[in-house]
Amino acid sequence: MDWQDLGLLLETGKIVSLQCPLIERVATLNWIKQYLAASKNLPLYVWNLGQEEFKEYHLTGNKSHHFDPIKNDCLSRVVDFLIDCQEPGVFVVENLQSLINYPNCSDSQFSDRTLLITAKLTNLFYSLATDNLSRKYIILLSTDGSELPLHLQSVIPTIWKPLPTTEEITLIVEEFLVSTVNWGFNLDKSSLILAASGLTQEEIKTGLRLGLQLSLGASAIDFLLSYKINRLRNLNLEFIPQPNITDFGGLDLLKSAISKIRNKFTPEARKCNLALPKGCLLVGPPGTGKTRAAKACAAQLGFPLVSVDVGAIVAGGLKLLRELLQRVEALAPCVVHFDEFDKLFAASSNSGEDVSNRQILGTMLTWLQEKTSATYVVATLNRLNSLPPELTRAGRFDRIFYLGFPQAIERKEIIQLHAARFDPRYLVENGPLTESEWRILLNKTVNCTGAELEQMVCRAADKIFDVALEEIKQKSSQLTTNNEQVVNIPIFIELQDLLEEREKIFPLYVRDTERVLAIENQSRYVSEPSSSPDTSQYAPPLTTYWGQPVSQPSDSTIQKTILN
Structure with missing residues (x-):
């Protein structure tokens, strides 16, 4: 009411x-x-x-x-x-x-x-x-x-009691700005209003007062934003104003879908009476980049990211869910990320019924169906069949994408993406590796997830750094003093470094093959693919069960077959 x-x-x-x-x-x-x-x-x-x-x-x-x-x-x-x-x-x-x-x-x-x-x-x-x-x-x-x-x-x-509207926040901010005239600070009103969204009236006033006194007004906006992040964290909401992950390797179809979603939030789309996008489900085995894709989605849409702790909802029940949804609505426009969404509706092994309160499911269903705010929901999960069918029907989520093990060209993109953080050579074309070297590396990383590829690159960079640092210490008894300039240690990642670290990693696919294949089979063929088929020069050739190469039919042959 x-x-x-x-x-x-x-x-x-x-x-x-x-x-x-x-x-x-x-x-x-x-x-x-x-x-x-x-x-x-x-x-x-x-x-x-x-x-x-x-x-x-x-x-x-x-x-x-x-x-x-x-x-x-x-x-x-x-x-x-x-x-x-x-x-x-x-x-x-x-x-x-x-x-x-x-x-x-x-x-x-x-x-x-x-x-x-x-x-x-x-x-x-x-x-x-x-x-x-x-x-x-x-x-x-x-x-x-x-x-x-x-x-x-x-x-x-x-x-x-609802959270303050934009008009009410504006009045609070204007009153605050009038009180700061004598302080001689010129604060941006629109930035203050944006930083105050999602807080209660008293929280806004407290944050503004503390920001003025502790930061002497110069960075009151930054302090208010930090204050909001801490207040939301107490409610098990992780608020990230500007996600620093803007890209992810591969997943070209998902990237294309996100770029189209951005157009649906424009005023032109509202004028054409197009509905606001509701959200998407990202399904796949652990470590395939679902969480990173959610963060990149927020960055590409230009929205802050709000990560919801699913475990806290299970523990806190319906009253916590209602408060979280109220806060999320007030933070719009934003991307709302439910990580491990399937755990919210985990089934009991004894009764087969939902462990979580049915009221939670009803509230979630109603919100997803009826919400009119500019909140885009990205729910990531491992097992699609663990969700109640009411959640996956049309009207709750716009699309369901499957994120599987990266293909050859995607593994190359992922390795280059992470290696470029340490070695700038990987920013240009193939980087320091030749095509034959890339083929060797890609063949060694079949069925590795994106998280495992990132770990491989980071461990290689760590080892190179440790070796270089020891050499410097041997040449100098003291690396730095209080006022001495820090030594720049270049990191050059070569093929052998990556192969050595690859041998130390035991992929999830190898450790738990049966369950990983079960996850893949349950979701892959009932969801949209997030990647196009790999047609690059690194794609492995098609072979029969006995290893014989399969020739690709030409377009003319396909057309003749269809006509016949």
């Missing part, structure tokens, strides 16, 4: 459950007092577990509603007070949702206590709903994400 409907819901049902982050507690209470209690000319009373009475909020010389505390069940007395109280007002009860569900006694006592309090809340709801003359309004404020039991949710509506 919408935040602006809070007043209407209170007027009709008299009791509402309200969810907001703890950092927004004071701001929320101020809003309730200013826009709800004051508009009805009613006092605002607040109770929480840290006090034994309802206290009138933000008034001096206030009067408090006292009740005799009972150590064994103070919460039940609070509900009794709300039922018996005849004085008009807006009553806020903090975190009653979690107090109901907190097992502070044995199982039987906890069950009886929960049933008693929920029954009293039900009676309270119906007594208020039938009393049209009553001016008693109750808000159950939750600041820890806990929710009411399901049977109470059916009668007591729940509202989530």
Whole structure:
């Protein structure tokens, strides 16, 4: 339900459950007092577990509603007070949702206590709903994400306080910029607004204040962005403003698809009534470059990357998923990466049913189907058949790509991509290796994943560096001093260096052939290929089962066969 409907819901049902982050507690209470209690000319009373009475909020010389505390069940007395109280007002009860569900006694006592309090809340709801003359309004404020039991949710509506809109962020930033006039800093408003997206109002204000004081205003934007990254990390969201991976070896069909996706986010596409792209699934064995492709996708689209911790969702449940999706929507435009997406819907070996809560699946399905924000979802996984069929049908993801073991020309591109980080010679054509040397290396790396090829190159560079460093140390007793210039150690990677490290690597395909082939067979033929067939000079010739070469038919022969 919408935040602006809070007043209407209170007027009709008299009791509402309200969810907001703890950092927004004071701001929320101020809003309730200013826009709800004051508009009805009613006092605002607040109770929480840290006090034994309802206290009138933000008034001096206030009067408090006292009740005799009972150590064994103070919460039940609070509900009794709300039922018996005849004085008009807006009553806020903090975190009653979690107090109901907190097992502070044995199982039987906890069950009886929960049933008693929920029954009293039900009676309270119906007594208020039938009393049209009553001016008693109750808000159950939750600041820890806990929710009411399901049977109470059916009668007591729940509202989530939304993250600020762009217009609201603009007002906060403009107010901040006015306060910095005397400081003599000229900060870019649009950059501040972009850096503040995805944060709550109080988080934005806190980040701006800290940025102004700690960085003396000169780098307040950078500080706010760093503050946002840390806040999102606490929610198990990894926010990368500008992914530094802009390319990946091979996968030409996937690259072409990403370039077309970028066009769908343009204003011209909106004018033609084209729908925003939803996302894609990247399926394949471990180490084939799925995560790197997700990062490169964000870089090519020009969007920040938001990586979601699937394990945290499984542990945190539905309430964490809702909060994560709310943050992601506020960060749009962005690329949302769900790594190891299949683990979110892992099946139990005993029952065959989904271990994760079915509510998580329902929420995810609804969001993927109905989302209208500029969020492009890239979900990477190993086993396509482990996903529920509802997730893979049309309308949830636009496309499903299979990323398998790199072909010969792709292995060459991957090796050159990583070797060029250390040896600039690999940036030009074939690099320092001849065609025959490339053939030797590519034949030795058949069925190696992209991650294994990267490891091979990095280990070769490390070995060359260690050898060169030892030689320098032997010539000089001390490599550097406090003010001495650092010695530049050139790294030249040759064929023999790569072959030596290749022999030390045991590819996944060799170590776990059966399971890798199972992953490949389950996904390869029901997904789009991410790479075109290898027609380069490095492609191995086609042979029969007995090793005899197979001649490729000419185009004219194919046409004659089709006509016949």
